[in-house]
Amino acid sequence: MRSHRGGLPFGRFALGAVLVCVPLVLALCGPLLVGGPGPRATSFTLGDGHWLGTDFVGRDVWRQVLLGGRPVVVVALTATALAYLVALPLGLISALTHRTWLEETLMRPLDVLLAVPSLLMILLVASVFSPGTTGLALLVALVNIPDAARIVRAAAADVASRPAVEALRMQGESWWRIAVGHVGRSILRPLAADAGIRLTGVLYLVATAAFLGIGVAPDAADWAVMVDRNRTGLFVQPWAVAVPALLIVALTMGCNLLFDAMLRTERDAVPDIVRDIGRDVMKEPRP
Amino acid sequence: MSGLGSWAARRLLLGGAQTVAVVVLVFALTEALPGDAAVALAGDQPDPARIAAIREAMDLDRPAYERLADWAAGLLHADFGTSLASGRPVTSYISGAFGPTLLLATLTVALLVPIGVGLGVLAARFEGRFVDRLVSAVTLGVYAVPEFAFGVLLVTVFALRLDWLPPTAVGYGTDLLGHPAALVLPVLVLLSRPVCSLSRLVRAGMIDALASPYVAQARRYGIAGARVRYAHALPNAVAPAAQQLARTVDWLLCGVIVVEALFVIPGLGTVLMNAVAERDVPVVQGLAVVFGVITVVLNLGADVVAHRFAPRAEVAA
Numbered sequence: 001m002r003s004h005r006g007g008l009p010f011g012r013f014a015l016g017a018v019l020v021c022v023p024l025v026l027a028l029c030g031p032l033l034v035g036g037p038g039p040r041a042t043s044f045t046l047g048d049g050h051w052l053g054t055d056f057v058g059r060d061v062w063r064q065v066l067l068g069g070r071p072v073v074v075v076a077l078t079a080t081a082l083a084y085l086v087a088l089p090l091g092l093i094s095a096l097t098h099r100t101w102l103e104e105t106l107m108r109p110l111d112v113l114l115a116v117p118s119l120l121m122i123l124l125v126a127s128v129f130s131p132g133t134t135g136l137a138l139l140v141a142l143v144n145i146p147d148a149a150r151i152v153r154a155a156a157a158d159v160a161s162r163p164a165v166e167a168l169r170m171q172g173e174s175w176w177r178i179a180v181g182h183v184g185r186s187i188l189r190p191l192a193a194d195a196g197i198r199l200t201g202v203l204y205l206v207a208t209a210a211f212l213g214i215g216v217a218p219d220a221a222d223w224a225v226m227v228d229r230n231r232t233g234l235f236v237q238p239w240a241v242a243v244p245a246l247l248i249v250a251l252t253m254g255c256n257l258l259f260d261a262m263l264r265t266e267r268d269a270v271p272d273i274v275r276d277i278g279r280d281v282m283k284e285p286r287p
Numbered sequence: 288m289s290g291l292g293s294w295a296a297r298r299l300l301l302g303g304a305q306t307v308a309v310v311v312l313v314f315a316l317t318e319a320l321p322g323d324a325a326v327a328l329a330g331d332q333p334d335p336a337r338i339a340a341i342r343e344a345m346d347l348d349r350p351a352y353e354r355l356a357d358w359a360a361g362l363l364h365a366d367f368g369t370s371l372a373s374g375r376p377v378t379s380y381i382s383g384a385f386g387p388t389l390l391l392a393t394l395t396v397a398l399l400v401p402i403g404v405g406l407g408v409l410a411a412r413f414e415g416r417f418v419d420r421l422v423s424a425v426t427l428g429v430y431a432v433p434e435f436a437f438g439v440l441l442v443t444v445f446a447l448r449l450d451w452l453p454p455t456a457v458g459y460g461t462d463l464l465g466h467p468a469a470l471v472l473p474v475l476v477l478l479s480r481p482v483c484s485l486s487r488l489v490r491a492g493m494i495d496a497l498a499s500p501y502v503a504q505a506r507r508y509g510i511a512g513a514r515v516r517y518a519h520a521l522p523n524a525v526a527p528a529a530q531q532l533a534r535t536v537d538w539l540l541c542g543v544i545v546v547e548a549l550f551v552i553p554g555l556g557t558v559l560m561n562a563v564a565e566r567d568v569p570v571v572q573g574l575a576v577v578f579g580v581i582t583v584v585l586n587l588g589a590d591v592v593a594h595r596f597a598p599r600a601e602v603a604a
Contacts, residue, residue: 012424111301112308119541120578124316127563127571200431208545211435212560227439231549234439234454235447242443248436256431257424 013261019254023247027069034066044233044240052239056229057219061240067221068244072210072251075137076203080195082141083148083202090145091152092179096160107153110146118143118205126214136215140205144198151194155187196259203252223248294594302587309579310362313572314355341371358572367573372565377573380558388543388554394470395477395539396532403482404528407489408516411524414494422486430483434545438476442549445472455551473550477542481535485528492524499523529592540578 040058041050052061090110094103122139125131131139159165160183168178210216210224218229223244230240341347361368367377410422429437446454453469496502497520505515544556551557555574562570 011420012427015424112305113312116309116312116579117540117582119544120575123544123559123563124313124571124575127566127568128316204431204433207433208435208541211433211545212548213564224433224435227435231439234443238443238447241439245436245439245443249432249440252431252433252436253428257428260427 010261012257016254016257016259016261019250020258021254023069023251023254024073026066026247027073027251030066030068031070034063037063044230044237046237046239052243053237055226055237055240056233061226061230061237061243064221064226065223065243065247068223068226069247069251071133071216071220071222072203072207072224072248075133075140075215076199076206078137079140079144079206080199080202082137083144083198084152084191084195086141086145087148087152088184090149092156092184094149095153095156096175096179096183107149110149113146116143119208122205122209122214123212126209131215133215136206136209139215140202140209143205144202148194148198152187152191155190156183159183159186193259193263196255196263200252200256200259203255207248207252295591298587298590302583305583306580309583310359310576311355313575313579314358318351362576367576368569370562370567370570372562372567372570377570380562380570381555381573381577384553384555384558386554387552388547388556391470391473391477391543391546391552391554392539394474395481398474399478399481399485399535400532402478403485404489404521404525406482406486407524407528408493408521410486410490411493411497412516419490423490426483426487429479430487432479434476434479434542435549437479438472438546438549441472441476455549457551469550473546473552476546476549477539480538480542481532484535484538485532488528489524492528493520496520496523529589532589540582 038060041054041060043054043056043058045058046053050060050062052065055061055064090106094106097103121143122136125135125139129135165178165182168182173181207224210220210222211228213225213228216222216225218225226244227241227248230237234241358368365378367381369376370380406422406426410419413419442454445452452471453466454472455469493516497516499520502515502520505519506512510519543554544559546552547554547556548560555577559571559574561567562574
């Protein structure tokens, strides 16, 4: 691919960093700054000591904004980490094994799982279980495992076919040393690229699920829940909706711009198609 | 490399396996209910009469494999069972809400292809220049934004501040085509993510194709620039894009659920969310099977299209 992109990555990097900064700082530090809950005021009013007005049950919107970022960010980070916790061993084992049946047993069921749209899967489980916050993190991790495992496997299979791994094998190094010590280390860079993209996707899913009322209490302090619950007062008090919505937009948009700019150099490590399609079924590693 | 016949057979086999897996998975989730399924599903109204009614309606006294066989056999005859909440057949829910969802999806896909491909070709043509940087940055940014946040901001601006468009589709019922103004914002929100992914993919494919030896050769022959772009380079860029189009059905589905909730459109997504809230398992199951099978079939179709356009591309099965 030709590369005369000029100062583009830096511009995007700066834009992404600025966009991410505000919601991230609010999400992480917000809960430390809030005071106790004040007395409840009338629903959907402006002014009267409330900087951003009050929400659908008369709570201070600014206080809810300070509290509401943490669940979104924490659940997304947990879910991404959990997905890799399962996907890494699955992908590594199936890439490094010489037994075809083992590889097929591990990977084929995942191909089938990929067929179910992720939000549908979450809704299906929610219709019988009513998951809490932990349940939501587990669910989002679960729907990300098939794709993550396939990318780990593709990256690991690529490394495993190199002469260095053959040499290690012939030296009689143990499976662990080869898998974790060599292959595991070599795939860290492409995996970092994938993790960034995955985190953006996970943020999307976590926020959307919360908006649809899955895994959250109906009056939870959560930006997505705020958008949903305060919609009824949109015409009276738009700040209760617009502020959390803008924060979610800035967070997801900034994340994607930032990761893309950071990982621009990784373009060759992860084929464009894997990055962009993300969920393409049945992509085999290059021989 | 195996032949086309063998590839198609393997791809069809996978599609079949995915369909069966969707059906079994959807069924298995109700089996996974902790304790007595009837008690769990009765939820807020755990009176014995209701529990007995649910047990009766879902045949919970019979072994699971028999119920799975019956349910799957019913699916083949388009019999999806009856709702726990209302006693109406699930088919009536689906047929009643199918119209608005189909309308939204058709409109979105009809606009998605020209806009996505157009933006991608435009960005590739001016690669590295201002237009490309603008298109790339905007598509990259919007790509990740959840529909509900984007949609609610659009409503705030266009319905609330400017008062150009209605904020929701309340009051129009299923006759949305008669009120095109109510469709603008929902379709715009639905388009936001797929357009970004499609145009990014077309851009990448076009840039690769335009840098390839065969395009250089076509240029040396003196073929006009537009013809090289559209007749020679575009087909190769379309192959991965066709697959992406099918993948976006996954997103479109998520999007439809969110957009219908946001704009209060009485489509399949609304039915699904109501059924989830009421724990109306047969309705959820029926809709999940419909959505799942549509996804499988579209992915299958897209892989076949991609295989036709660029047989040497990595469309391995």
